[in-house]
Amino acid sequence: MHRNEEPELRVIPARYTGRWVAAVVVVGLLGMLIYAMFTNDRFHWDVVGEYLFAPPVISGLGRTLLLTAISMVIGILLGIVVAVCRLSSNPILSTAAWGYSWFFRGTPLMVQLLFWFFLAALVPTIGLGVPFGPELLSIDTNSVISPFTAALLGLALNEGAYMGEIVRSGIRAIPPGQTEAAKAIGMSRLQTMRRVVLPQAMRVIIPPTGNETIGMLKYTSLVIVIGYSELLTSVSIIYSRNFQTIPLLIVAAIWYLAVTAVLSVAQYFVEGYFERGFTPTKGKKPSAPAAANQVPAVETEPTGARNETELEPTK
Template sequence: MNAVPVRHPGRWVAVAVLAVLAAMLVHTILTNDGFGWPVVGDYLFSPPVLNGLKNTLVLTVLSMVIGIVGGVLLAVMRLSPNWILSSVAALYIWVFRGTPLIAQLLFWNFLSALYPRLSLGIPFGPEFVSFDTNQLINQFAACLLGLGLNEAAYMAEIVRGGIASVEHGQTEAAGALGMSRAQTLRRIVLPQAMRVIIPPTGNETISMLKTSSLVVVIGYFELLTSVQRIYSVNFQTIPLLIVAAIWYLALTSILSVGQGFIERRYGRGLQTGPPGPSLFGFLRRTPEEAPA
């Protein structure tokens, strides 16, 4: 019996429509003078933009370090049998996830309105060291506190989900071997939980790169702030926004590639099923589509 492949004319119609739309998009991008591609080329590697880019990367890295470390601590507290530690962690997560990040950034930036001076000493007793809040928490510190502490609340839930994904029997077996809770967490639980933790952590890192642009609300100089200051002078708004978008796309692409390598590193030996379809896989006919 000669099998006749099933025809899919709708697919080719969709491809033709998408091709026309893509051609129209490319045409308008290349012919519309409003995009200002010469201006984009002039400012893409300009010193102010590169300085803002550097500050964005520093904010992203340090904020994620604070978020990851704080998230692990909060997740361990959240899973602790001690109800006080668990309640404190739950309250922290509730507050920082339930309030807008912009409000948190503004709060840390204007903390001196509540506490003009910060001190270290014995509670209700003598002070050993005292600091001026405006000098201690400058714009950079306010950005790190706002971004890092907010990220810790989200990372706590990610880490908690990863730890919960490990079978409880392995924890019991480790306890039977005489391992402490800390040893069990470090040697048994976390290495296996990383398979679950890594993908959303990579997404959070990419999100942090873009979320760092919110520090413009307190005037910190980063990538978006740098292009805003430039187009406020030369009024080339669209070209300068394209410059920022190009850098954000480039950095997120690099982070996505790095996330893929890390996921494969921690996913070794894990059966993930057959590979997904290729970019144009919908054009190919499979044996299942042919009638018997």
């Protein structure tokens, strides 16, 4: 072998033994679970198939989706208001927003649902009129606070407290220079928030909001305690009559999983929409401004080459 010749190197691929062992264990456990599910007659898959698309179940699913959608819309709007008030320089607004968030995040959701449902025990009538003055209209509380109204109030107000913190964190993630630049061109605080801050904060707000939406879908099952007939309540009414508890719970679980899968896909595309301009796309060339900012390569002479202007050493 010549002196300057380098020895041949052989590349040995890394062996991930632990990874493959873990994969085999997971596949084995999954296979055992599937085998047990489809060979155990006590699952009663025939009953699951019978009630999966039953009208009471589909009706309960529709009410679950309606309650989830309305609660999230109200919760998001409340969250934006709470976040803006929390960031306000007015101490009264910021303290009130903090108190709202502290109260509704600090008490269990089920307690809030029961409180709104039994509101008539505290306030028998709801009066409308001049503050500290004559009452112009009086409404019986029981006629207003139905199970649906109590469920909507409990879920939406509770969600507004959590969305307030999510929106506030998204707004605080935007550099202060953006707000200062908007003020420099004459934008008001509302215009700055609507046109500059919130559009950029959406990429931070959307992921936890998607998680909150999926969580809200499952939180609606808590309204069973106030008798609103959503998915879980409808299923429980059926199995209280035919005593097929496990098959009917499987029916509810299948529908929850199906809707969660749809929401997860929707969240993926919404996140991708608001990530535009922030995440570089693979395989694309840099844009013109980015290319213009690159430092051009400088050609250099090979080592040992003599510059034409170099002076010859004197003898």
